[in-house]
Amino acid sequence: MLKPPQLSTTEAYLWDKVQSGEPLSDEDALSLYNSQNLAFLGALATLLREKLHGKVAYYNRNFHIEPTNICIYECAFCSFARKPGEPGGWEYSPEEIEAIAERYVGTGVTEVHIVGGVHPKRGIEYYADIIRRIKRILPHVHVKAFTAVELKVMCARSRMSYEEGLIALREAGLDSLPGGGAEIFHPDIRNQICATKADASEWLEIHRTAHRLGIPSNATMLYGHIEKYEHRIHHMRLLRELQSETGGFNCFIPLKYRRENNALSHLGEVSIIEDLKNYAVSRLYLHNIPHLKAYWPMIGRVTAQLSLSFGVDDLDGTIDDTTKIYSMAGGEEHPAMTTEELEHLIYSAGYVPLERDSLYRPVRPSPVIA
Numbered sequence: 013m014l015k016p017p018q019l020s021t022t023e024a025y026l027w028d029k030v031q032s033g034e035p036l037s038d039e040d041a042l043s044l045y046n047s048q049n050l051a052f053l054g055a056l057a058t059l060l061r062e063k064l065h066g067k068v069a070y071y072n073r074n075f076h077i078e079p080t081n082i083c084i085y086e087c088a089f090c091s092f093a094r095k096p097g098e099p100g101g102w103e104y105s106p107e108e109i110e111a112i113a114e115r116y117v118g119t120g121v122t123e124v125h126i127v128g129g130v131h132p133k134r135g136i137e138y139y140a141d142i143i144r145r146i147k148r149i150l151p152h153v154h155v156k157a158f159t160a161v162e163l164k165v166m167c168a169r170s171r172m173s174y175e176e177g178l179i180a181l182r183e184a185g186l187d188s189l190p191g192g193g194a195e196i197f198h199p200d201i202r203n204q205i206c207a208t209k210a211d212a213s214e215w216l217e218i219h220r221t222a223h224r225l226g227i228p229s230n231a232t233m234l235y236g237h238i239e240k241y242e243h244r245i246h247h248m249r250l251l252r253e254l255q256s257e258t259g260g261f262n263c264f265i266p267l268k269y270r271r272e273n274n275a276l277s278h279l280g281e282v283s284i285i286e287d288l289k290n291y292a293v294s295r296l297y298l299h300n301i302p303h304l305k306a307y308w309p310m311i312g313r314v315t316a317q318l319s320l321s322f323g324v325d326d327l328d329g330t331i332d333d334t335t336k337i338y339s340m341a342g343g344e345e346h347p348a349m350t351t352e353e354l355e356h357l358i359y360s361a362g363y364v365p366l367e368r369d370s371l372y373r374p375v376r377p378s379p380v381i382a
């Protein structure tokens with residue numbers, strides 16, 4: 013890409029740095045967050061995005077299972093969790109989970125994403141049984157399951173180390189970990205929004221253990237509430253450091269705080285401009301995590317489409333109206349897109365759609381890219 017004309021001295025310095033492949037410093041990231049030049053942020057993020065992925069934008073065919081929303085925690089930003097017996101709570105039985113999996117036999121889905129509340133009673137054995145049942149019905153589907161927050165508690169309940177718990181789940185058919193539960197790692201913020209669940213070092217240690225066992229994972233960051241730019245940069249620095257140690261993260265997914273039905277509603281929500289800025293800075297700072305995802309049920313279709321010009325290369329998947337986490341917080345009410353709709357969204361933003369599996373391998377031969 014040609015260097016845009018009329019850049020400030022700082023912008024020209026950052027352009028040359030990204031062009032040469034040098035990692036951005038924390039100060040660089042802060043200066044990008046404080047920039048008002050959205051066009052420059054988009055161009056700079058696109059410079060790196062196109063070095064990594066050309067014009068390709070990925071999507072997959074997936075569905076979610078949320079086994080329960082009963083949770084022992086009370087995170088201030090959460091709209092999903094319920095206490096036992098509270099209206100709006102659910103606990104699927106293993107047979108109900110099998111019935112969900114059966115709906116996808118022969119549909120071409122390649123991934124099931126399983127996360128839920130941290131149940132007061134269920135341990136590793138229960139969740140290993142669920143995975144086994146799903147794999148019996150959908151043997152070729154990739155099981156991406158359980159946040160580090162859930163894993164910490166289920167390992168403790170089953171008196172297993174992280175390693176023992178992950179090995180038991182892997183033997184049952186676990187293929188990778190999603191990136192949820194990371195929120196904001198910095199204790200000044202974490203202690204205000206989710207003080208009692210797994211902290212930064214526990215979250216990172218569970219992902220480190222998974223990577224050592226050959227189980228890849230993703231990482232998230234919940235932004236747009238009480239955190240400052242410095243907290244986002246600190247969060248991403250810890251992820252970047254773990255990635256240089258293990259190389260086990262496939263994808264980073266910024267998650268926007270949505271305000272419906274939770275204890276932080278008075279804060280409101282950040283603007284689309286802030287969303288795009290955050291995608292761009294994430295892409296640029298996390299140079300060593302290959303993929304950046306805009307999770308469309310949370311951000312909406314239009315912003316997801318725009319995000320492709322701000323460093324994003326993955327729009328997640330078809331979903332098929334199987335998740336309630338963001339619809340309960342003010343996201344898409346019934347999130348579902350056909351592969352044709354996803355491809356149209358990507359084409360009309362000037363990118364080339366490519367259906368991927370959970371490890372970003374093409375499901376069909378790669379399209380010819382101009």
Ligand code: SF4
Binds near residue numbers: 130
């Ligand atoms: S965010 Fe997760 S851990 Fe926190 S209350 Fe909601 S379901 Fe429970």
